[in-house]
Amino acid sequence: MDFAFDPADEAFRQEVKAFLADNLPPEMARRSSTNYHISRADTRAWTAILHKRGWSAPSWPVEFGGTGWSLMQQFIFDQECFFAGAPLLETGGLKMIGPVIFTFGTPAQHERFNEPFLRGEITWGQGFSEPNAGSDLASLATRAERDGDEYVINGRKIWTSNGQYANWLFCLVKTDPNERQRGISMILIPADAPGVSIQPIIDIGEAHNLNEMVFDNVRVPADNLVGEEGKGWSYAQFLLENERAFSAEVPRNKRNLALLRRIAADRKKGGRPLAEDPVFASRIEQLQSDCDALEWMTLRALTAKKGGDTSLPVGSILKVRGTELQQKIGEMQIEALGDYGAVVYPGEDYLDTDLMGPGPDYAPGVLADFLYRRAVTIYGGANEIQRTILAKRYLGL
Ligand SMILES: Cc1cc2nc3c(=O)[nH]c(=O)nc-3n(C[C@H](O)[C@H](O)[C@H](O)COP(=O)(O)OP(=O)(O)OC[C@H]3O[C@@H](n4cnc5c(N)ncnc54)[C@H](O)[C@@H]3O)c2cc1C
DSSP states (O other), X not given: OOOSOOHHHHHHHHXXXXXXXXXXXXXXXXXXXXXXXXXXXXXXXXXHHHHHHTOSOTTSOGGGTOXXXXXXHHHHHHHHHHHHTOOOOOHXXXXXXXXXXXXXXXXXXHHHHHHHHHHTOOOEEEEOOBTXXXXXXXXXXXXXXXXXXXXXXXXXXXXXXXXXXXXXXXXXXXXXXXXXXXXXXXXXEETTSTTEEEEEEEOTTSOEEEEEEEEEXXXXXXXXXXXXXXXXXXXXXXXXXXXXXXXXXHHHHHHHHHHHHHHHHHXXXXXXXXXXXXXXXXXXXXXXXXXXXXXXXXXXXXXXXXXTOOOSOHHHHHHHHHHHHHHHHHHHHHHHHGGGGGOOOOHHHHHHHOOOOSSOTTOTTHHHHHHHGGGTTTTTSOHHHHHHHHHHHTSOO
């Protein structure tokens, strides 16, 4: 492993920084730099800015309108964008179903979705989990039955993130109820198709991101099947490996650690800044070591991938370490905030009106993020399951 960025990568970093300085609207950066959920309007506006430069699909190959960047360039781009406060791009399309479609989809599906993907015009919902199929996803029961040129879909999906904004859903369905994995297919469903109903689920932070979806005799053209019937399980594994790798969130961990340092430098204990308390300071340094290790682990994984080594379940490793670190940093932020750690700040009002509410300017958004991040060790496949994958595939147990 080479510990230094090569000069070409450093030059690329400067190019990205200059682009951000010239093109990222400061108001948008201010809104996205808080830990509240990013508005759809900002995501779309930022995607349009990137699209003009040909950068709206940083991880895609050139033939599908992507940048063709190396993994290292993507890492640098993601990091610089995050630090500058750029909104995150639409992950459901760009990082989840998009790569599945350009790898396994039909030419008609490329034609239909490619340009909207690049322009960020579609919001996607991921319809995998069901009330009785989470960790044991292969026991999903939503049924898709072929009827002439259509599939008729009946069933129930749960925990659909951002489902209330979705225009399209990519779903796992059973096309053969007598099989487990081999009976599963992946299908694209318009969110406004007759028979689709979406109900909100309000989370622990009183936010609405999650949804339950019911399919009642929903008819979609057979052409909406992704790839081949019965291959949905392998497409889902491909998608989930990508989802897990980005859920490590190195840039977010670094930014939240910097915020923790800022809070600890300002808040007092016994008349002295918390950052000068030896026990608290040593706990922060432990998190710093964990964060550095996560970053190097990510770079090592990128280097290995570049060399063609795909033997490690890298997504599972990064997901476990990165998500647990997010939670530990959040816990210390709340502890350092003291009484203000318990204050609920009104997200949208704060962003729209500069209404500060009680407390220092770094306090809003911390509790909301802390509560939301209880879920990071669950979604994308619970960490206990990732550890089982690692035990089997990496340690051979
Ligand atoms: C905020 C959030 C957003 C989500 N977004 C989406 C989405 O957009 N689309 C979607 O399809 N799904 C989504 N999910 C669902 C998520 O993928 C599932 O919650 C997850 O796979 C776990 O499934 P479950 O909730 O049914 O828990 P269960 O599978 O019931 O697990 C409960 C607990 O038991 C443990 N456990 C289960 N089986 C084993 C085992 N074999 N060995 C050891 N421990 C085990 C788990 O680790 C977990 O701690 C989301 C979830 C959350 C919380």
